[in-house]
Amino acid sequence: MRAVFYETHGDAQVLQVGELDKPACGPEQVLVEVAAAGVNPIDRRLRAGELTEYIQRTFPVVPGFDVSGRIAEVGTAVTDWQVDDEIMGLAFTWSIQHGTYAEFAPVDAAAIAPKPANASFVQAAGIPLVSLTAWQSLLEFGQLGPGKTVLIQAGAGGVGSVAIPMAKLLGAKVYTTASAANADYVKALGADVVIDYQNASYEAAILNAEPEGVDMVLEALLGDGTDEAAIRITKTGGAVAYMNNEPPNMPDIADRNIRAEFIHHRADGDMLAELGALYEQGILSLPQTETLPLESAAEAHLRSESRRTRGKLVLSINDL
Numbered sequence: 001m002r003a004v005f006y007e008t009h010g011d012a013q014v015l016q017v018g019e020l021d022k023p024a025c026g027p028e029q030v031l032v033e034v035a036a037a038g039v040n041p042i043d044r045r046l047r048a049g050e051l052t053e054y055i056q057r058t059f060p061v062v063p064g065f066d067v068s069g070r071i072a073e074v075g076t077a078v079t080d081w082q083v084d085d086e087i088m089g090l091a092f093t094w095s096i097q098h099g100t101y102a103e104f105a106p107v108d109a110a111a112i113a114p115k116p117a118n119a120s121f122v123q124a125a126g127i128p129l130v131s132l133t134a135w136q137s138l139l140e141f142g143q144l145g146p147g148k149t150v151l152i153q154a155g156a157g158g159v160g161s162v163a164i165p166m167a168k169l170l171g172a173k174v175y176t177t178a179s180a181a182n183a184d185y186v187k188a189l190g191a192d193v194v195i196d197y198q199n200a201s202y203e204a205a206i207l208n209a210e211p212e213g214v215d216m217v218l219e220a221l222l223g224d225g226t227d228e229a230a231i232r233i234t235k236t237g238g239a240v241a242y243m244n245n246e247p248p249n250m251p252d253i254a255d256r257n258i259r260a261e262f263i264h265h266r267a268d269g270d271m272l273a274e275l276g277a278l279y280e281q282g283i284l285s286l287p288q289t290e291t292l293p294l295e296s297a298a299e300a301h302l303r304s305e306s307r308r309t310r311g312k313l314v315l316s317i318n319d320l
């Protein structure tokens, strides 16, 4: 099968396009004929050799966790899926080898859901990882609801693009950070207040508008003091969901009873199906996608590294 893979860690140039054997389908898995694969920052971070303490590799590694496509094989223990079902899924594992940047990918049956009927395969491939991350952060962890306030960092990115409509659906007032070029984009997603972080301090802007702080921060940034700032702009008793790291060591967290945690997405097919239904009914808007062919995976990783992409990057693989 045609696949993108790497045999050693390194920059985007280690990504090769070539032929690999079709992977086996485990008893509790389905083998997906892949239509499209979502590109996420974690794909390039793993390729670069980061996170080795958490995630094992078996080379050659096919990157990619997000997938959409059609079921080609069903594992012997799988009863609720059939060959030819159109699905989307999150093929995340703590030991990577057979990812989704390929014509076929094995995915745990518990981590897939029906493709929303109104979504193309390309759109569906952009849904799972960011949607599960945002929903698990905002609702499960953040307990966001009517009358609450939230700051969603990097509103124009993959996570932000789905988190903003979700937070609005939950009834919250949404503050978000975006460059001026993306202000209209995040407003159209539903953001109430857009902070142009390149021209103003978001910390000052939040504390000016919400002197006691916001109820929740979805902290998608990394470094430059952002970890600590997230705590300073959170209300007593509020919550900070860190997307990239453990919370900072600040007495303020316990003193002000703030719930601060590194939230890592969980592959949950049932929750993905519930979210898929919200997309299908138009209750949540489908994330904007930018599509590249499989052969341009290195270019996709370079674009992701630029941190200037809007919405989701998706690789188109098979025309199903």
Ligand SMILES: NC(=O)c1ccc[n+]([C@@H]2O[C@H](COP(=O)([O-])OP(=O)(O)OC[C@H]3O[C@@H](n4cnc5c(N)ncnc54)[C@H](OP(=O)(O)O)[C@@H]3O)[C@@H](O)[C@H]2O)c1
Pocket (backbone or CB within 6 Å): 040, 041, 042, 129, 130, 133, 153, 154, 155, 156, 157, 158, 159, 160, 177, 178, 179, 180, 181, 182, 197, 220, 221, 222, 242, 243, 244, 263, 264, 265, 304, 307, 308, 309, 310, 311
């Ligand atoms: N824990 C988890 O399970 C999990 C899951 C998914 C993602 N993540 C992490 O969450 C972060 C966001 O992921 P993503 O997929 O949304 O990334 P992404 O799509 O690559 O984010 C790109 C966006 O970031 C914005 N941006 C860049 N620098 C910014 C800044 N200083 N302030 C505000 N916005 C900025 C850019 O908008 P502008 O051009 O407008 O600045 C761009 O639209 C990544 O670090 C990723 O690794 C974690």
